[in-house]
Amino acid sequence: MLDTELKTQLRGYLEKVVQPIELVASLDDSDASRELEALLADIAELCPKVSVRRADDDPRRPSFAIQRVGTDIGVRFAGIPLGHEFTSLVLALLQVGGYPPKIAPEVAEQIRNLEGEFHFETYFSLSCQNCPDTVQALNAMSVLNPRIRHVAIDGALFPQEVEARQVMAVPTVFLNGEVFGQGRMNVEEILAKLDTGAAARSAERLKAKAPFDVLVVGGGPAGAAAAIYAARKGIRTGLVAERFGGQVLDTLAIENFISVPYTEGPKLATALEEHVRDYEVDLMNGERAAQLVPADADGLHEVVLANGASLKAKALILATGARWRTMNVPGEQNYRNKGVTFCPHCDGPLFKGKRVAVIGGGNSGVEAAIDLAGIVAHVTLVEFDHKLRADEVLQRKLRSLGNVEIIVGAQTTEVLGDGKKVTGLRYLDRSSGESRELALEGVFVQIGLLPNSDWLKGTVKLSPRGEIEIDARGETSIPGIFAAGDVSTVPYKQIVIAMGEGAKAALSAFDHLIRLPVAPAATAVAA
Template sequence: MLDANIKTQLQAYLTKLVQPIELVASLDESPKAAEMRALLEDIAGLSEQVSLRLDGNYKRRPSFGIARQGQAPRIHFAGIPMGHEFTSLILALLQSGGHPPKLEADVIEQIKALDGKYSFETFISLTCHNCPDVVQALNTMAVLNPGFEAVMIDGGMFQQEVEERQIMGVPAIYLNGELFGQGRMSAEEILAKLDTGAIAREAEKISQKEAFDVLVVGGGPAGSAAAIYAARKGIRTGVVAERFGGQVLDTLAIENFISVKETEGPKLAMALEQHVREYDVDIMNLQKAEALVPGENGGPIQVQLASGAVLRSKTVILATGARWREMNVPGEAEYRAKGVAYCPHCDGPLFKGKRVAVIGGGNSGVEAAIDLAGIVAQVTLLEFGSELRADAVLQKKLYSLPNVTVIKEAQTTEVNGDGQKVTGLTYKDRASGAVHQIELEGIFVQIGLLPNTDFLKGSVELSRFGEIVVDAKGQTSVPGVFAAGDCTTVPYKQIIIAMGEGAKASLSAFDHLIRSSAPA
């Protein structure tokens, strides 16, 4: 099952086991069960600390559990955790065997303090780059707290269950049989939903912090660069972010980050956070900014958070990034995660053998159509303009695919459904005015980005597109407030450009601090 290179690496990891662990398999006669057994036999053969039992009675087959020897498994894999989930398997093995998880001490104590029974089910696809975060967080919680049980369920292997629950987006997280959440969630985010008092406690703690010299709002590439450049100046630096990593977390392949031939968004986000943590930076994650209040009479600028907390700083760098643009047509919101999706890499496998549409003819849309064509039965790409906007090499590949139809000058006007899931869409031919309907099961929206600046209306100057207006130094219309990255008027929304703009804004903020503190 595992090649020699992977076996060598895994064997090295298994030397970190502190206590013996047991793999408990619940198998059937299917080919996938034979694959799973081969994988488990390979793992058990790499360490004397790992044993294998084939007499498991878990309700889903094929599946396997992991536990310390002598204990019942609280971590289960209903599927073969390869691809993006292989790291989840390795961490589950190590943490079950006593290797400490990489979580802050207060988060670990918060997990251990939770009372009650929590049975989590996470439906995933092996191509989903958001799913491992959820699986790993819940597995860690199951290791730390005996009241937790967590199972990863491969939607491609358990398709009947996916259809019964009408799951059309992953990760889909269920707690004690009820839908708990959808999309990427960290251990801290899961805790915030389970421990309702945590938000108020954290807000009080944040409000008591002293004023910063530089406060960065946003934890993506621009915010990370800004924080590092500020901290290197030796000034008091803070980062407040709704989720550290930002939109990079939702990006799969990155092949234009100079000096790095190729990487993936989650890996880059992890590297950004690790780099920022090398410096004396106060990171406040899972905190959404709700208002910016300019300082009066030389006083500190205030950033009000959705939790009720208030932060103060001499200068602020806004690096709030952008989010996927929505179509804003009837039915889109109603059928989100019920056939309307925004991540083809994550949700594409759930539409295997079905008919889907891709909205948007730029690079993202055409790449999505190409990827989906290898999974689904039929792809219809709808482009608003008279020509596709994607690179020529992508268009050539797209038009070579037999199960792809391209419709230009098509304005999507409605998402159609039966009350439970998407059944089609309606579009208008912009040339003729004729209205058409397409029957399908999934719609992937790829029409660009919207800046995350709604909370800034009335406080800083915004363009007609909602972007923060900045000058050549990143200065906004408010003295002491700077901005960088995809939320600004700087053209070309690219990771490498955002990083440079973040560094520039930080240097400008430092220059502002020097000049404003100098004697008259």
């Protein structure tokens, strides 16, 4: 099942297993079960502390539990966790085998102290780059607290279950039989939903922090580079982010990051975080900026967070990035994750054999349509303009596919549904003025990005597109406040450019700090 190179790598990882574990399989006579049986046998051969036993005690087949012998500590996979989930499998083997999860001590203690019974089920896709974070977070939590149980389910192997539970986006997480959340979630985000007092405690901790020399708002490539460059100057540096990694986490293949021929978004995001943590940066993840209060008499800029806490700094670097642009039509929000989605790589397999539409005729839209054509029954690409805007090579590829229809000059006006899921799409033919409908089950929106700058309105100057206006040094309209990356007016929204802009903003912020007036020293008064 595993090739020689992969076995060699896995053997090295399994040397970290310190407690015996058992792989308990539930199988049937399907090809998938035979594949899983071979995989488990390969794993057991690589480590004397790992054994395999067939029990057939779980209704989902193929599935298997990873169990610490003599304890109730374990996790379960329903399916064959390869592809993007192979890392989840390796980490689960290590953690059940006694290797500690990489979780901050205070967070681990919070997990252990959770009271109640928590049965999580996560539906994933092997092609989803967002799913592993959620799977790995819940697996780690179940290892730390046996009252938390988790099974990760490959939706492609259990289509009837997916259909019955109306799973139309991955990852989708159920808790005790009810929908708990959809989309990528880390440990802190899951804890915040389980532990209702966590947000208040976090706010109190943040309020107690002393002012920073430089505070970076945003954890994407621009924010990470800014924090590293600022910290290297030996100044007090903080980084606050709603989701460290930003859009990079939603990016599948990266082939234009100079000196790295190929990587994937989540892998790059992990490397960015590790690099930031190598320096004395106070990293505050999972916190959303809600308001900017420019400096007053005390010379400190203030960032008010959504949880009510606020952080102050002599200089700010705004690097909050951008988000997917929505169509803003009736039905879009109602059916989000119920047929309306933004990630063809993640959710495409859930629409196997179905009819879908892709909205947008740029490179992203055409690439999505090409990708989906190999999975779904039929793809209709809908473009507002009267011609596609994608590169010609992509257009030729798209037009060569037999199950793709292209509609140009079409304005999407409504997403249709039956109250539970998408059933169609209504659009206006811009040439004839006629309203038309498409019967389909999925809508993939690929119409560009919007800067995450809503919270800044009325403070720094924004462009008509909502981008933060900056000069050649990255400075905004307010002295001491800088911006970098996709949220700014810098042209060409690329990872490598964002990193350079983040570094430039940090150097400019340092230059600003060293030119600030020095406070007069206190004068001693004779008794």
